[in-house]
Amino acid sequence: MYDYVAGKLDWMAAGLPTEGTNATHPRAGDVSRKDVPTAQLDERLGEVRERVRAAGWDAAVVINSQRIVFGLLRSKELEKDPDLRIEQAMRPGPSTFRPYVSIKEMAKNMADHKLESSPITTSDGRLVGLLLQKDAIARAGEIE
Amino acid sequence: MPTEIDRKQVQSLLEGGAQLVEVLPADEYEEDHLPGALSLPLRRLETEAVHQLDRTRPVIVYCWDTA
Numbered sequence: 001m002y003d004y005v006a007g008k009l010d011w012m013a014a015g016l017p018t019e020g021t022n023a024t025h026p027r028a029g030d031v032s033r034k035d036v037p038t039a040q041l042d043e044r045l046g047e048v049r050e051r052v053r054a055a056g057w058d059a060a061v062v063i064n065s066q067r068i069v070f071g072l073l074r075s076k077e078l079e080k081d082p083d084l085r086i087e088q089a090m091r092p093g094p095s096t097f098r099p100y101v102s103i104k105e106m107a108k109n110m111a112d113h114k115l116e117s118s119p120i121t122t123s124d125g126r127l128v129g130l131l132l133q134k135d136a137i138a139r140a141g142e143i144e
Numbered sequence: 145m146p147t148e149i150d151r152k153q154v155q156s157l158l159e160g161g162a163q164l165v166e167v168l169p170a171d172e173y174e175e176d177h178l179p180g181a182l183s184l185p186l187r188r189l190e191t192e193a194v195h196q197l198d199r200t201r202p203v204i205v206y207c208w209d210t211a
Contacts (some may be wrong), residue, residue, distance in 0.1 A: 003146035004154050004206035008166070011178055011206075014151060020176040100176075 003075060012100035013123035028106045029099025030038065031139050032120040032129030038063050041070060045089045046082025061119050061127055062090045068125045069096060074116065096121040099128050107140035145188040146205065154204055165193075178206070 014059030025050040062071035110133040164181040173183040
């Protein structure tokens, strides 16, 4: 007999699939954009900005080599001095959410707290994707 | 005493044919459960495990978290 002590919460926080009535409802991890540009702490802002804009984005998530989230670069941060290192330019420690949170709950939370985007991470802080408020609201509206 | 395992060990045991058992109340199981898990709420575990589980395969039990 084995005991999976971290349980269902750990499984869902890792973005792994489940079965059941809730499994068909969209969640933060499903709707988040997996193609969000990423940046490393020691890069220069100028080169990151160029790469982010070329990809059609105005935001990027700052991660390390294990994809652990350290910060966020929104349009405001991307406009800073191009010679700054990402570590100096980023907004550190952004609020992150787990992949299993329902999209309706996310849409309300992001609107209430005026979050234009939120990184979705596993319980150990690894990036799953970036959830945009407009995507969350649109998807939540579809299931009203 | 059951052996405590983590997510990777769960996945590995499942690949080898282990049985998964959720011990939370049935309504919580209905909402979300790990793929392929059986529902055996704690109250029924002792009486029903014998009938529903295969003694020849490893059994992994889980609840919501460590609490």
